[in-house]
Amino acid sequence: MVAASGKRRNLSSTSHLSKKRKTAHVSLDDLSWTPVVRTRTAGIDIDEGLLELEEVDDVQVVYEQTANGRVAKFLVNESKRASTDAGAEANEDEPGSESGIPPVKETPQTTPKPSDNSTNQPSVITAFDSENLLPAWHSFALHPQLYATIYSQNFASPTPIQSQAIPKALSGRDVIGVAETGSGKTLAYGLPILHELLMGASASPPKIKSRRPLRALVLAPTRELALQVSQHLNSCLNYHDIATISSENPKKGKQKATSKGNEKGPSMPHAPPPVSIAAIVGGMSTQKQARILERGVDVLVATPGRLWDILEGDDELAENVKNLRFLVLDEADRMIETGHFAELDNILKLTQRQFSRTVTDPEFHSEPPPTSTADDANSSPPMQTFVFSATLSKELQQNLKKRWRPKGFQKNNQPASTLDDLLSRLDFRDPEPEIVDISPRGGMVPTLKESRIECLVTDKDVYLYYFLLRYPGRTLVFMSSIDGIRRLAPLLELLGLPTFPLHSQLEQRQRLKNLDRFKSHTHSILLATDIAARGLDIPLVSHVVHYQVPRTVDTYIHRNGRTARAQRSGFSLLMCAPDERRVVRALFGSLSRQITEVPEMNIEHHFLDKLKSRIRVAKEIDTLHHRDNKAKHEKKWMRATAEALDIDLDSDYRSDDDSVGSKRQIKTHEANLGRLKAELRGLLKQPLVARGVSTRYVTSGSHPIAHGMLAGEYHEGMIGVRRTEAGNDVTSRKGKKENKKHDIEFEEWTGIS
Numbered sequence: 001m002v003a004a005s006g007k008r009r010n011l012s013s014t015s016h017l018s019k020k021r022k023t024a025h026v027s028l029d030d031l032s033w034t035p036v037v038r039t040r041t042a043g044i045d046i047d048e049g050l051l052e053l054e055e056v057d058d059v060q061v062v063y064e065q066t067a068n069g070r071v072a073k074f075l076v077n078e079s080k081r082a083s084t085d086a087g088a089e090a091n092e093d094e095p096g097s098e099s100g101i102p103p104v105k106e107t108p109q110t111t112p113k114p115s116d117n118s119t120n121q122p123s124v125i126t127a128f129d130s131e132n133l134l135p136a137w138h139s140f141a142l143h144p145q146l147y148a149t150i151y152s153q154n155f156a157s158p159t160p161i162q163s164q165a166i167p168k169a170l171s172g173r174d175v176i177g178v179a180e181t182g183s184g185k186t187l188a189y190g191l192p193i194l195h196e197l198l199m200g201a202s203a204s205p206p207k208i209k210s211r212r213p214l215r216a217l218v219l220a221p222t223r224e225l226a227l228q229v230s231q232h233l234n235s236c237l238n239y240h241d242i243a244t245i246s247s248e249n250p251k252k253g254k255q256k257a258t259s260k261g262n263e264k265g266p267s268m269p270h271a272p273p274p275v276s277i278a279a280i281v282g283g284m285s286t287q288k289q290a291r292i293l294e295r296g297v298d299v300l301v302a303t304p305g306r307l308w309d310i311l312e313g314d315d316e317l318a319e320n321v322k323n324l325r326f327l328v329l330d331e332a333d334r335m336i337e338t339g340h341f342a343e344l345d346n347i348l349k350l351t352q353r354q355f356s357r358t359v360t361d362p363e364f365h366s367e368p369p370p371t372s373t374a375d376d377a378n379s380s381p382p383m384q385t386f387v388f389s390a391t392l393s394k395e396l397q398q399n400l401k402k403r404w405r406p407k408g409f410q411k412n413n414q415p416a417s418t419l420d421d422l423l424s425r426l427d428f429r430d431p432e433p434e435i436v437d438i439s440p441r442g443g444m445v446p447t448l449k450e451s452r453i454e455c456l457v458t459d460k461d462v463y464l465y466y467f468l469l470r471y472p473g474r475t476l477v478f479m480s481s482i483d484g485i486r487r488l489a490p491l492l493e494l495l496g497l498p499t500f501p502l503h504s505q506l507e508q509r510q511r512l513k514n515l516d517r518f519k520s521h522t523h524s525i526l527l528a529t530d531i532a533a534r535g536l537d538i539p540l541v542s543h544v545v546h547y548q549v550p551r552t553v554d555t556y557i558h559r560n561g562r563t564a565r566a567q568r569s570g571f572s573l574l575m576c577a578p579d580e581r582r583v584v585r586a587l588f589g590s591l592s593r594q595i596t597e598v599p600e601m602n603i604e605h606h607f608l609d610k611l612k613s614r615i616r617v618a619k620e621i622d623t624l625h626h627r628d629n630k631a632k633h634e635k636k637w638m639r640a641t642a643e644a645l646d647i648d649l650d651s652d653y654r655s656d657d658d659s660v661g662s663k664r665q666i667k668t669h670e671a672n673l674g675r676l677k678a679e680l681r682g683l684l685k686q687p688l689v690a691r692g693v694s695t696r697y698v699t700s701g702s703h704p705i706a707h708g709m710l711a712g713e714y715h716e717g718m719i720g721v722r723r724t725e726a727g728n729d730v731t732s733r734k735g736k737k738e739n740k741k742h743d744i745e746f747e748e749w750t751g752i753s
């Protein structure tokens, strides 16, 4: 998943007004912001934490002294503003100023504005030699702009889901696509949509002043996923830099792509993009969203809750939704879990064009019928529907396909599940939507190696610590509770591991910051709840650890899906305590698998005692910190309450510093803390040495390691331990000796001695 941490605005304070004109105070959000087209070469990307770049012209910033200090006010020419709002020409001769604000002086306009739609268009690649540069993609005959992007991203060939879904979607079919996590489903539906819109834009370029009708709606369950999808699709349009193709690939020499419009650099910021994409999600300012929609977008990626809020107040958009060309449900199965079922259902109803067909939910009979008629179905362009997920059961796919037939439902004519019910409302135009199901058996990605550790709950910390030390890399640890994350994160930090928490009780800004930090370290740990299980496309996550067993099969699949993405290798570790065994058995049972198929992790047990000592001391330090923080918090609260009630406090509470307790207590506390910290430092310095290895005589002992050390074959932090990937360090049950307990799935584990 991709995160966006905020927006930056470029406020141009130059004014272009020469005569006295009507001006007005306008709030920052009400200014006529226009989006700035970002080019790759500008190096400004959503990955950098930027949501959208906007700019505004014809605004004067005036500072006024008020009772609350200096306040910035934004002055705009009212006539110009009105003209922008109404799409009419500005009345340049309007005299005087009614607002009492001094007239604004005009300066020459620095940014040329396009006079018509044919000029100053953002550059679009208009030719691309796909036959030679992208032979595996050539048969799709995609728009050159899309080929240029695919080429620049080094996607040499389509992924299997793309190979199968794209031609079907391009031929006008409805598609239900099911494929493993990280297999490129976004582009499987995104490329056909963008292809058609780009072709349409080439044939008749969008007009500057008219609101574009919405053409495609992509619904996604979470805010993070919606932003990621929108950024992913946007990146297909932001590719303008033809020079990069030849300079990055000097061997290819000549220019392979050509572009229309402004070829030398960034396009004119005022020209409408050929295809515009926006995300509408919770947490963004409603005014900003309204502005985006007022300008009109071709592709809207949205979470159902926020979109429905907006649709209720925007009839034009609601009308557009009725006439969509494309509707996409990304991770449909997750959408019904997020509490937005009703909103999603309402939106889907808007998209239906032949209402005479069926209504499955008795609740609906009491609601007013949708306003569209059968005529709409004839006059509107055909809508294509795409439903994609990594976890859409076969049964459900069949029900989807047969949804208008009684056979698709259970005997009482009720849908088999909530998701069934929801999807039965999709207005598939195809009597037989194409099902492309290439999900692997049990939903597992072939490049993923799974493993497990059987241990007591109380030993999970030490096993995790061992794993993190033994196999450095980017590791995502899933925990089932926020409290668990709050406990473990400081512990791992004290042990010197860069650890970042991610859960719903963190502020959005902090969440995005932690994600960015996780992404920026090659050896880092993200401790997350299941909010990170779906959608996040973090590059190069080496390991996923299930610190607690996930509650559902889908969660197991999606958590694992954060690694082994895009045909890369990945590793997952399931930590299972005795009381979790039943859940694990059930989990694997529903995947028609045996837990014994998942090999056990090899552990070099002699390290564990040392690690356990480190953890014990780190825990003691953390307990002291925790106690200290709690006491400080209480002291603050007492002081504030006493002040409010006008009560005298003991001298211990009166002092202004943060310390709590008597001087003696403070001294003892600090001494204890210092002692423990010194002890931990000492323990962390002690080398972790493999059995049989002598640190004094690296060229002798039962394992001479000098040679291998020089060759870099050994682990940096564990002396005498060979560097290896976690996936190579597992033991399958098949390799183990048969024993009497053969038919017992889990061996009893009595913990670390």
Ligand SMILES: Nc1ncnc2c1ncn2[C@@H]1O[C@H](COP(=O)(O)OP(=O)(O)OP(=O)(O)O)[C@@H](O)[C@H]1O
Binding pocket: 154, 155, 156, 157, 158, 159, 162, 179, 180, 181, 182, 183, 184, 185, 186, 187, 389, 390, 534, 535, 536, 537, 561, 565, 566
């Ligand atoms: N043809 C391709 N070749 C190589 N990489 C690709 C290709 N298409 C997409 N990718 C990359 O694969 C990664 C995963 O893509 P995407 O997020 O669409 O997967 P997904 O199937 O939707 O995953 P999930 O089910 O977890 O949401 C992205 O980083 C994307 O850029």
